Amino acid sequence: xxxxxxxxxxxxxxxxxxxxxxxxxxxxxxxxxxxxxxxxxxxxxxxxxxxxxxxxxxxxxxxxxxxxxxxxxxxxxxxxxxxxxxxxxxxxxxxxxxxxxxxxxxxxxxxxxxxxxxxxxxxxxxxxxxxxxxxxxxxxxxxxxxxxxxxxxxxxxxxxxxxxxxxxxxxxxxxxxxxxxxxxxxxxxxxxxxxxxxxxxxxxxxxxxxxxxxxxxxxxxxxxxx
Numbered sequence: 473x474x475x476x477x478x479x480x481x482x483x484x485x486x487x488x489x490x491x492x493x494x495x496x497x498x499x500x501x502x503x504x505x506x507x508x509x510x511x512x513x514x515x516x517x518x519x520x521x522x523x524x525x526x527x528x529x530x531x532x533x534x535x536x537x538x539x540x541x542x543x544x545x546x547x548x549x550x551x552x553x554x555x556x557x558x559x560x561x562x563x564x565x566x567x568x569x570x571x572x573x574x575x576x577x578x579x580x581x582x583x584x585x586x587x588x589x590x591x592x593x594x595x596x597x598x599x600x601x602x603x604x605x606x607x608x609x610x611x612x613x614x615x616x617x618x619x620x621x622x623x624x625x626x627x628x629x630x631x632x633x634x635x636x637x638x639x640x641x642x643x644x645x646x647x648x649x650x651x652x653x654x655x656x657x658x659x660x661x662x663x664x665x666x667x668x669x670x671x672x673x674x675x676x677x678x679x680x681x682x683x684x685x686x687x688x689x690x691x692x693x694x695x696x697x698x
Contacts, residue, residue, distance in 0.1 A: 488526055490516060492540065495533055499579040504534060504589045531592055534583075538594060539601050541580040546604025548573040553608055559616035560697040566608050567661055567688040574665045581669060585662055603642065606658050610644045610651075618650055618696030627652060650696065657691040 494512050502508075509530050513523040527533040552569030553562050574581040584602070627635065627648055635648035635655075644651065664687050667673055668680040677683035 484526075491523060491526055491533070492536060495537055496580065499537070499583060503579075504583050504586075504592075507534065509533065534589065534592055535595060535597065537580070538584055538598050541577070541584045542598065542601035542604065544577070544580070545570060545573045545584075546601060546608070549605045549608040553612065555611075555615070559612050560692050562612045562615070563609070563692045563695075563697050564685075564688050566605070566612065567684075567691075570605055570661060571665050571668075571684060574669060578669050581665070585666055586670075605661075606654075607642060609654060609658060610642055610646060613646055613650060613654060613695060613697070614644060616697055619698045620650070620653060620696040621693040621698070623649070624653070653695045657695050660687060660691050 491512060494515050495507060498507055498511060498515075502511075507530060509523055509527065510520045512533075513520040516523075527536070548569045549566045552565040554565065555562070557565070574585075631652060632648050635651045638651055638655070639646065639648070646654070664680075664684055668678075668684070673680050673683070
C-alpha cells in the first residue's frame with residue numbers, strides 16, 4: 473500500500489508540473505488576463521473537471537505560477553551572490569542575475585511585475601517568495617561598511633515608521649536611512665528591467681546592457697557601496 477501511494481503521489485506531481493508548464497506556455501500567448509483552465513485542460517487532452525481536482529480555480533493556478541516565478545528569480549539572485557566577494561561586486565552580481573533571469577523568462581516576469589490581473593488578489597503565500605531578491609540585497613548591505621553618496625534629508629516620521637516595519641519583516645539590522653535607500657535602489661532595479669523588457673528604451677538605451685550596468689553602479693554608490 474505505501475508503494476502504491478508513493479506512485480500516486482509521483483503521478484500527481486508529474487501531472488501538476490505538466491499543467492503548470494502548459495499554463496506558462498499560454499502566458500506567452502494570451503497573457504495572465506487570458507489564462508483559462510479550460511484551455512489548459514484542452515491542450516493537455518484532459519476534461520476540465522479532472523483539472524479542477526488539481527487547481528480548483530484559475531486564481532489557484534495563477535498563485536502557483538506567481539510563487540514559482542518569485543522563487544526562481546529569488547534563487548537566481550541568491551545563486552549569483554558570493555559572500556566571499558567584496559560587497560560592491562556582490563551587489564552587481566545580484567543585479568545582473570536578476571536581469572538575466574527576467575530576460576530568459578519574460579512572460580513569468582510580466583506575471584509578477586507587469587500589470588495586475590483584474591479580479592485577482594494575491595494571497596499571503598506570495599509575500600515571502602516576493603521578498604527574496606530584496607533579501608539578497610539586504611544581506612549584501614549588511615556585510616558592508618556603508619558610505620552613501622547622497623545621505624539625503626531626514627526621513628519623515630511616516631516613512632521612518634514604514635522602514636521600521638520593513639526592518640522587522642526582513643529581520644535586518646540595517647538603519648532606517650540605509651533601508652530606504654535600498655528600497656529606492658530595489659525599485660530602480662525592477663523599473664530598469666521592466667523598461668527594457670516592455671520596450672520603453674526604444675530609440676534611447678536600446679540595447680540596454682551599458683545602461684543597466686551604469687545604473688547598477690550608480691545605485692551601488694547611492695546605497696553606500698563605494
